[in-house]
Amino acid sequence: MSSGPRPAEVTALSLRVLYEKSGGERYGLTLQAFEVVLEQVAVKYVPQATPLQKLEFWRDLKLEELALARACAAGHDPAWQAFLTRFREKLYDIARGITKEDSSGRDLADSLYADLYGTSEREGRRVSRLNFYMGRGSLEGWLRTVLAQEFVNRYRKTKRLVSLEEQAEDGVQFSAAPAGPSSPLDSRLSAALDEALGQLSSEDRLVLASYYLDDRTLTEIGRVVGVHESTISRRLEKMLKSLRKQVIAGLVSRGMNRGQAEEALEADVRYLQVDVTRKLQENRPAAFQQDKGSD
Amino acid sequence: MPELSNLLRQRFAATENGAGAHPDPDVLTAYTEHCLPATERQAVVAHLSVCGPCREVVALSQPQIPELAAQAVVRPAPASVWRRLFTPALGIAGAVAAMAIIAVLVLQLPQKSVQQSALPRTAETQQAEATPAASQDQSPAIETGTLPERPAVPRSTSTANMDIAVPVPVKKAPVVELRAEATRNKIAAGSNAPAPPPSPERTLALTAAMQKKDYINTNFFAGNDADNVSGDDQRPAKLPVAPQPQPSSASGAFTVTNGKINAFAPSAVSRSNLRILTPNPPSVHFGLMLGKMATATAHTLHLHTPATNPALRASDLGYSALGGPGMFSNSLAKSQSTEVSAAPEKLESGSLAKSDALSAGAMGGASARSLDSASTLWKVAGGKLIKSAGPSQWEDAYPTSGFEFSVVNSHGNDVWAGGTHASIIHSRDGGLTWENVKLGDAATGTIVSILPEVLNVQVKTSDNQLWSSTDGGNTWTMQND
16 A cells, blocks of 8 residues: 655655746756745745645746846856846836936936845855845836835935925925924814724725825826726725714714814814914014015 | 815824835735735735835836826817717707708699699690590500600799699690690500600600609609509510609509509509509608608698699599699599599509509599598507598597407508407408407407408417418417417
8 A cells, every 4th residue: 555645745846846837947046946945935925834835825926037036146147148138128117217217217227237236245155136036026026116115215315415405496495393282172183083094994094195195196096006096086085075074073072063073174284384384474573574565 | 175185194194104114025016916915915005004115115116107008098189160060969950951851842843843734734634535535545645755745834933823723825735736646646556556756855855854853753752651643554664663763754653562652664554544552651750750741741732722623633643643733632532533433442552553443434432432541540549449530630430349449450441450358340441331350259368469461360369369360351260279
């Protein structure tokens, strides 16, 4: 009576199938190196998974691009040739698309290209950024995300160094006033609003934040969420109506009558800025006020 | 809700950056490409909802929209003023108005032509009546396609409003004599002898005038199922058939099928083979509309005729069909019954082409009734059988019934009507007399359809019984027994 293959044999057989599917051999990647890569990916994302669950997880990876990236990181020339052929121009196009400008886009792509090749060495070996690619998404998408991260990081770094003249050119006249102690009305309104926002789903909150905070267009939000822009429009309208009802109800539950709640909602926060500006005008010397009046 | 929008901005800004570890580029890529498991996707969404930089990265890492696709959403070019005018509703209204104008013109033109040719035709008729031998067959002159007097009539204002009874001017007498002589020559030479040709220039002008007239009337009657005049005769082989307009005379032969004129060829029409057909009203909506317009216009034209109606002769019937002053109406047919030769009581369009219906004598009262009943419209309203008694007038056609009518089907003078309790009545004379039809003891339900085809009649009841008769309704058998 013969027993079936053992789990270790099954796993080894499956790994070989995955290796052949990835085509790592033509990039100079050995089976052992490929198994190490797969194990590394599994440890990062499904550390508690059983061998069978790992196999299921590995099957969903972009195995061919994972093998290519890791072969590039290992310094195999065939892999680099294939990578340059497939992604060099795309890298520039993606960077130009992100920066909306050719020279800065080229600069961004070149900097990433250097990271991908590996300019630093650790233990005598180049450290390539491609070692961080795990194959969960496409290699092109990963490159796009990495470029976007690099661009955002650069922007955030340079933003701290923006001169006052540049800020003035950007229309920034006054720095934001430090947040003072909020009035009881503000606290009640904020609490009611936070409570209403807390009842939203994560996706609804993402839509609201993208629309009101990031000033994204409906099309952009739709692409991020994965629905049509008209759906986003309807959801926004519906959410605003629901939020208004909930905030008013929250204000009423906090001791306001309905009229006061409506009035509190209609107190546009922009009026606070106007008040600040008027306050500054009032505090100016009389000569400046006359100048302002004579203008 | 601008106030709420600003509050939202304020609160989102205050609660931002409260997220934990950022997802790595692999996870964000998988999220962007929608290949994350649901639980992991939910976690990423939760992070994105509170992390501005990651939202920025995700937004920037979206695949670029091709420029062509982005430009595909363009504003439609503004339509020109003229294009905006051509809306479907305006187009339909314009088409209806155009059809109305055409219909009026079509009916006005023949009237003028007939009025202009009324003088010589009257003279011709008088001459023909004066010579009984010639009046037996007036068609040879017509068969030649020459009505020499018609184009010869000048378009004078004095004769434009004359009716048929206007005396004949003396100057037209030679033309009439010429035609009568041609008729006599043909009779003497036999039926196949050709008539002497008219003068070339006169024939040319006449042909042009008649082509115009016949062409218009052929189209009009073929398209509207209006009253028709039919003559049974062989069609000359050389002449093409309808719908092509033919230079036929007013007394040319018409072949009628399904109540429409489908042939319009000159032939030897005599008073003995001239038949009158009044088909059923057209079923097509547009045809019905145009038919009503034609009827209304014809009625108006008829009112313009003198109080003493002109004599209705066989030679005039063609002009009547052409829409002239002698156009048929019920009153005209009745009042002129003594001058129209008798026709068989059963007047059906299907048998029209086969029978010699009319003799050279006057049409008797029966034919007048047939003419009357043939133009009668039948319908069932409120459980009663009613028939048309004039323009927009209806009268009860069978007031003594003990049941409610549900369906009526008229086929010439053959009128079938059925109703509740499987009751059927049948008239063979256009409603003058009725006979009760007994389907059978097993017949139940309400008659829902009667389909008479000469001797074969099929009746269906509301109980899904199908009765048929092959002898015109004398005996019946149930088909789905």
